[in-house]
Amino acid sequence: MNASEAEKRIVELSEQINFHNHQYYVLDQPSISDFDFDQLLEELIRLEKEFPQFLSDLSPSQRVGGAVTKSFKAVPHKYPMLSLSNSYSKEDLLDFDRKVKEGLGMNTLDLFSSPNINYVCELKFDGLSIGLSYANGLFQQAVTRGDGVQGDDVSTNAKTIRSIPLQLKGDFPKSFEIRGEIFMPRKSFEAINKEREEIGDAPLANPRNAASGTMKMQDSAVVASRNLDCYLYYLLGEDVAQLSHYESLQAAKTWGFKISEHTKLVSSIEEVIAFIEHWDKERFNLPFDIDGIVIKVDDYKQQLRLGFTAKSPRWAIAYKFKAEQVSTQLLEITYQVGRTGAITPVANLQPVALGGTMVKRASLHNADIIEKLDVRVGDFVFVEKGGEIIPKIIGVDFSKRNPAAEKTNYITNCPECDALLQRLEGEANHFCPNDSACPPQVKGRIEHFVSRKAMNIDSLGAETIDQLVKAGLIHNIGDLFQLRKEQLLPLERMAEKSAQNLIAGIEAAKMVPFERVLYAIGIRHVGETTAKKIAKKVKSMQLLMQASKEELLQIDEVGETIAESIAAYFADEKNRAIIQQLMQAGLQFELSEAQQQAGSDKLQGLTFVISGVFNKYSRDQLKEMIELNGGKNSGSISGKTSYLLAGENMGPEKLKKAQSLGVKLISEDDFIALLANT
Numbered sequence: 001m002n003a004s005e006a007e008k009r010i011v012e013l014s015e016q017i018n019f020h021n022h023q024y025y026v027l028d029q030p031s032i033s034d035f036d037f038d039q040l041l042e043e044l045i046r047l048e049k050e051f052p053q054f055l056s057d058l059s060p061s062q063r064v065g066g067a068v069t070k071s072f073k074a075v076p077h078k079y080p081m082l083s084l085s086n087s088y089s090k091e092d093l094l095d096f097d098r099k100v101k102e103g104l105g106m107n108t109l110d111l112f113s114s115p116n117i118n119y120v121c122e123l124k125f126d127g128l129s130i131g132l133s134y135a136n137g138l139f140q141q142a143v144t145r146g147d148g149v150q151g152d153d154v155s156t157n158a159k160t161i162r163s164i165p166l167q168l169k170g171d172f173p174k175s176f177e178i179r180g181e182i183f184m185p186r187k188s189f190e191a192i193n194k195e196r197e198e199i200g201d202a203p204l205a206n207p208r209n210a211a212s213g214t215m216k217m218q219d220s221a222v223v224a225s226r227n228l229d230c231y232l233y234y235l236l237g238e239d240v241a242q243l244s245h246y247e248s249l250q251a252a253k254t255w256g257f258k259i260s261e262h263t264k265l266v267s268s269i270e271e272v273i274a275f276i277e278h279w280d281k282e283r284f285n286l287p288f289d290i291d292g293i294v295i296k297v298d299d300y301k302q303q304l305r306l307g308f309t310a311k312s313p314r315w316a317i318a319y320k321f322k323a324e325q326v327s328t329q330l331l332e333i334t335y336q337v338g339r340t341g342a343i344t345p346v347a348n349l350q351p352v353a354l355g356g357t358m359v360k361r362a363s364l365h366n367a368d369i370i371e372k373l374d375v376r377v378g379d380f381v382f383v384e385k386g387g388e389i390i391p392k393i394i395g396v397d398f399s400k401r402n403p404a405a406e407k408t409n410y411i412t413n414c415p416e417c418d419a420l421l422q423r424l425e426g427e428a429n430h431f432c433p434n435d436s437a438c439p440p441q442v443k444g445r446i447e448h449f450v451s452r453k454a455m456n457i458d459s460l461g462a463e464t465i466d467q468l469v470k471a472g473l474i475h476n477i478g479d480l481f482q483l484r485k486e487q488l489l490p491l492e493r494m495a496e497k498s499a500q501n502l503i504a505g506i507e508a509a510k511m512v513p514f515e516r517v518l519y520a521i522g523i524r525h526v527g528e529t530t531a532k533k534i535a536k537k538v539k540s541m542q543l544l545m546q547a548s549k550e551e552l553l554q555i556d557e558v559g560e561t562i563a564e565s566i567a568a569y570f571a572d573e574k575n576r577a578i579i580q581q582l583m584q585a586g587l588q589f590e591l592s593e594a595q596q597q598a599g600s601d602k603l604q605g606l607t608f609v610i611s612g613v614f615n616k617y618s619r620d621q622l623k624e625m626i627e628l629n630g631g632k633n634s635g636s637i638s639g640k641t642s643y644l645l646a647g648e649n650m651g652p653e654k655l656k657k658a659q660s661l662g663v664k665l666i667s668e669d670d671f672i673a674l675l676a677n678t
């Protein structure tokens with residue numbers, strides 16, 4: 001293929017991929033199989049690699065992220081990013097309607113006064129506000145609200161959100177800004193918390209915090225993996241041709257933006273109220289959180305006449321849903337033991353309808369909260385469902401307390417194994433120290449060990465683990481590797497075939513690389529990424545066991561808490577015995593040879609700039625290899641740069657600069673060869 005053919009094909013592929021992205025992420029109407037989509041994307045990446053002169057930073061291949069934002073640049077908003085005044089009742093809304101009419105000089109007593117007022121009713125998405133700017137149909141910048149006058153440039157992260165178009169279609173204004181909300185769907189939020197729980201990290205409070213936390217992450221590849229989404233709701237700019245807000249939203253939809261299908265144009269405040277009443281109940285069936293309804297005067301001329309106060313527009317108002325609250329009786333307090341031994345007290349309630357579901361249980365969090373609420377069995381309690389998924393108890397109806405109700409005494413022993421509970425200074429929760437024999441801890445650790453991102457033994461499910469533990473066949477992760485087929489066959493629902501699969505799955509796990517073994521053994525606070533960093537730096541289990549706290553603190557991402565947790569893990573004789581067992585079973589306890597290539601002065605005096613995405617190693621790994629071999633990393637190309645280590649999808653600016661300064665370009669393979677040969 002020659003250059004001009006390649007250019008044509010790249011344009012063609014980009015258009016096709018953009019189209020399918022839009023079908024899938026904006027319209028929710030997939031038009032192609034995942035496999036076919038991947039084929040198109042792969043072809044594009046391949047061509048862009050071969051003809052980097054045609055790679056644009058708005059190419060759909062850039063959605064996977066990879067670029068890192070060291071610090072987010074503050075940028076002023078072209079139009080201040082205001083917020084809305086709030087309302088909480090029907091009266092507040094009638095008041096708003098009256099003020100709008102007054103502001104427009106309408107006589108509220110004259111039923112025939114015209115022109116009429118149309119309102120646009122919208123969902124109030126619970127995420128973080130974002131302003132996206134476009135010029136000539138191309139994405140320019142994404143800026144957070146910040147203080148309303150200036151916000152942070154989060155463009156690199158925003159570009160990974162597939163519902164944010166990078167190239168527009170149709171008849172769009174030459175230059176404009178569109179504002180909306182970036183949010184995390186509940187499903188993605190639950191998945192993240194599940195993983196955090198697995199490594200013993202505190203769960204994120206709600207999808208809103210999770211979304212804003214994610215947008216401030218430095219590594220856009222992680223952002224890309226978090227499934228954020230974005231609805232747009234406000235168009236701004238001098239070139240906007242539409243006459244009303246609703247028309248603008250409909251137009252923006254045709255340019256490729258994701259506009260909520262629930263947005264509704266109505267012509268009276270009564271219809272607004274009906275819309276609110278509908279969504280107050282229906283909101284729980286949405287796949288994301290909303291915290292209210294936004295009401296906007298539709299007509300732009302009317303908006304202009306109403307204008308703004310210092311803080312918010314007079315032509316719009318937010319209606320905030322009340323966190324629904326009910327009162328019900330507390331029947332019993334039970335205590336749950338998590339995988340890490342943390343105890344959570346749970347209120348078992350007389351079932352009651354709340355937020356679209358029947359609530360039977362609510363979290364009581366910890367001993368201090370129980371004490372503070374002074375909640376007792378038999379009490380009538382107020383339960384609320386706010387932004388959080390699990391309902392919470394916010395108070396006791398003391399007027400209904402039975403005088404004979406006994407003060408709640410927090411348990412002293414583990415409800416599962418009877419061990420004496422402990423509470424560490426500074427920690428909110430009690431925990432059960434009997435980690436090697438307390439059943440939920442034993443099972444939880446094994447479940448984590450076999451999970452997909454750890455050893456990935458998918459032939460071993462939670463139920464089978466339960467059976468194996470109950471039958472006394474396994475007590476810890478080390479025992480798994482001693483299992484024989486004959487031992488499995490007597491178990492309930494265990495056929496010859498599944499027993500065989502199980503053993504084969506365990507056998508295959510012996511090939512899982514060291515970094516994942518390190519994650520799988522379940523050291524508290526050591527998640528997937530941390531395990532990778534530690535594995536790269538320390539190189540083997542043996543060396544990790546001997547590492548001092550100071551040495552551990554040298555590793556990126558390892559702070560006091562993690563260092564102490566690692567030390568505590570290996571200080572425990574029972575853990576050391578398990579490690580011994582795993583080593584004898586033949587698990588990967590060292591970095592592979594390819595990963596080991598480090599520790600020389602082969603690159604002494606050389607300065608590297610790394611750009612793009614690589615196949616064999618991550619950028620961090622490459623950086624590390626450079627440093628370990630005596631070379632230097634730099635973020636920008638200058639006369640001092642020895643090599644530009646170029647991966648896929650490298651930014652065109654970097655390429656140009658390198659060419660103009662005569663800096664040598666090398667590929668990942670060249671780099672590996674360089675390390676091997678020099």
Ligand code: IVH
Pocket residue numbers: 082083084122123124125126128129181233234294313316318
């Ligand atoms: S309009 C000048 N529409 O709620 C008008 N805001 O409390 C600007 N929000 O800062 C906002 N959904 O972050 C608007 N459909 C919607 C919204 C919405 C969520 C957020 C937004 C805003 C805050 C106001």
